Amino acid sequence: MPQSLDGFLDIRAMLRLVRQNLGLDVAFIGEFVGDQRVFRHVDADAPNTLVEGTGDHLDTTYCGRVADGRLPELIPDTAAFPEAQRLAVTRTLPVGSHLSVPIRLSNGMVYGTFCCFGHAPDHSLNERDLAVMRTFAGLVAQRIDRDLQAESLLAAKRGRIRRLLDDGGPAIVFQPIFLLDGLAPVGAEALSRFPSDPYRPVETWFSDAAEVGLQIELEHRAIANALAAYAPVWSRHRVQIGINASPAAILAPGFMDLLSGSPADRIVLEITEHERIDDYGPLLAALALLRDRGVRIAIDDVGAGYSSMSRVVAIRPDIIKLDREIVRGLDGDPMRQALARALVDFAARCGCKVVAEGVETPGELEILSELEVQALQGYLLGRPAGVDALERVLGQGARRIDAMADAG
Template sequence: MTFHTTPNHLESDLLEQLVSKPTGNERVEDKLNKLLTIMREHLGMNVAFISQFVDGKRVFRFIDSNNNSAAINVGDSDPLEETYCKKIVDRNLDSIILDTHENNITRNLTVTEKLSIGSYMGAPIRLSSGEVYGTFCCYKESADSTLNERDFAFLQAACEITSVLIEKNITSEKFRDVCSKRIQSVLNTEKHVIYYQPVFNLQTQGVVGYESLSRFFTDPYRTPDVWFDEASKLRLGVELEVSAIEKALKGLEYLNSSHYIAVNTSPETILSGHLEKVLANVDAKRVVLEITEHSPVQDYEALREALDPLRKKGALLAIDDAGAGYASFQHVLELQADIIKLDLSLTQNIHSQPRKFLLAKALCAFAKSINCRVIAEGVETKAELNSLKELAVDSVQGFLLGRPSPIEDVLNIS
């Protein structure tokens, strides 16, 4: 960023770092609050704030004070025409006011006494379109004759950074709004359909259950993982998962009573408590909860407690996507899983890749030692199936045995 004003080099470097220094997942809001603190402390002010002009009012959006006891709060507002902010933007008031009680305009404004403003400095925040978003201002309870044009140049530089950050935030909010509406548009609608993939028991050579899989029929088409990942980022992940599980479990009434339905769920959804309500009027003995190996678990004890009432009702727990690392073993042991599902990345070409075969063999031995069943998914060839039989896995699923299908097709096959 190139500043159009001339703060000194030290000040410029300080502001440049705020914009360019890598800050990981730091939010725009955090950066703006940090910027306010920098400005207030550097200028020796009591309060610094960023305001927005909305519907004829000046609304405080961000505030920083030296004692956290400012007479204003985020969200407070005043009629725009009665504020310093509006008068500064309209150039009816100087940007630097050394003593508000000596100024012909500010000494007569109610806000001067209301906020105990002794000296003041403010500048407009203009977006790239030229629109005035609001102002960046700071004030002191006492008069200050030391404020000067160099200080104002520093404030203007801060305004430029603020404009960039706010514009970025506005763009992000618009994007989040679009994505949120997209997620909401498929919840509990025909656009979100459940398909069922059969799981075959190798000993009986018959179907023992079905894994439920979401399909989204939208234009443009997007794969299920994209939908769920986006929903999770927007904090709609639990809502979308619960919707999918509710849809999936409706299939129980159409299937053979000896068949189960496996549903995919995340630790977040389990911890939310929603599943207990979903399973309230369902035969939980016909439900398998699949937790992916890749789902992070922050607190195993809390997750076990949330799972306890579901498992007491008869629901089984499966660790999905096993085979990619240590988490497989940790999830299984910590959660006392009933089923381990070998990931398709492990089962594909298992017949021709000795390392995969040995890893699967180790997982199967591990499962047997703790009385867990093993299901291998992603089986696409007879050679793969034969290798899995050699490993004595309990059940298999994959395109070789049956593709995911809507419930109508499943019933026709059955």
């Protein structure tokens, strides 16, 4: 369907267009639900007794009798049809003239009917008018098809995420973070992992969750799983953990409780960019409470766009995380280097630490060393892995730090 027509053809607008073109009093879409005809959309110039969402037994309706062939689709004068006169609605509404055509979906199923009627007979109604009704019924069917497909996709997304949550997911892996000075490990970022059959990017899981109203539950579960998995690490290493949370998840009830029982001074809350923030007041108040407990605040993906910089200015984080798109190919791109240098200088002037994400090559590491960022993470230094693998990295780092202290 052409985009201009598609944008215009709202179902209610179609009803009004057809009704006014035919000069009739009422138009509606009737859906067949079991043995009921249910009003889904109603358009009329004057108040009427047809209420959207109400139903009647099909056998008592024009829709039902047109669908089973007992009444024709075109009735200029109901008085000429004994079958119409036997229906109570002919007198109670009243119905003097009537047109009704089936709405047939792409799978062949009859969804219901597209109907128009007048309170008085109208002998000017003809086969051309019926053809117009059929055309618009086809367009309505296309729109309903798309709506049903969208509902089906949403149901599939909701079911997929619900099953994950019911099974205790998501799983958590940890990517180590290293100080630039001596490449000593200082902690890790907790990252969610999801079933791979079928594969969907992590971002898609969270965006799908937001679409079906499960974003908060999914984010809170990921944080709870991360902190629970990290608890044994804290018993042996004084290191930090970075946990990701959107502003909506931070402001939702129960967020503060998620952090209780964990050492707040070893938590870095990385604020992700999932939605626009129109009012920073509530978020800043929540972050102030977290800071009072000792939690440090980071802004993720800094440099990815204007919005991330506006968040830095509004939130004034303790840490900014340099976006991996800036780090990628940094050693061979003077413009990236200039941008990275500006952000590092900006952070220094604001009293922020800088963590560079996505470090994958020795060349990138060399430039970041020259820029004097405070910390790094990326595949070159350590891939995301389970907590046992992280503990091995932390153990090696502790031995390295001890050796450096002995040498000093």
